[in-house]
Amino acid sequence: MPTTERLEAFIVAVESGAHAKAIENFYTEDATMRENQAEPRRGRSTLVAREQATLDRTASVVSTCVRPVFVNGDHVVIRWVFDFRFKDGKAMRMEELAWQRWEGDRIAQEEFFYDPSQARPA
Known part of the structure; x- marks a missing residue:
């Protein structure tokens, strides 16, 4: 179970734009991540590489946690x-719910739920 301090540190890392670094620092080595019940991606190094590939296509990303955060x-x-701004000038706003299962102070499993029509840059 994450402490309040650890969970807040994770949120601050993501909101600061350190997405790939947040995966390195807050996920287990064998963590899984999946989107809208698709096949999960496995392993922290795979998750970091995919996140970095996404970030490499962006000029900027503004990440906002909409509170409250639910913990059980x-x-x-x-x-x-x-809010994504891509290097090609396109923009995209993505709103999602992230369900996480923590093991101690690290995320072992994460699933994202969102409307896939948002994933098309304008």
Whole structure:
């Protein structure tokens, strides 16, 4: 179960734009991540590489945690809003719920739920 301080540190890391670094610092080595019930991606190094590839296509990302954050033991739900500006000039706003299962002070499993129509840059 994450402490309040550890969970807040994770949120601050994401809101500061350190997305790939947050995965390195807050996820277990064998963590899984999946979107809208698709096949999960496995392993922290895979998760970091995919996040970095996404970030490499962006000029900027503004990440906002919409509170409250829901915590029940090892399970956490965070509502995120991401405003992307891509290097090609396109923009995208993504709102999602992230369901997490923590093992101690690290995220072992994360699932994102969002409307896929948001994933098309304008």
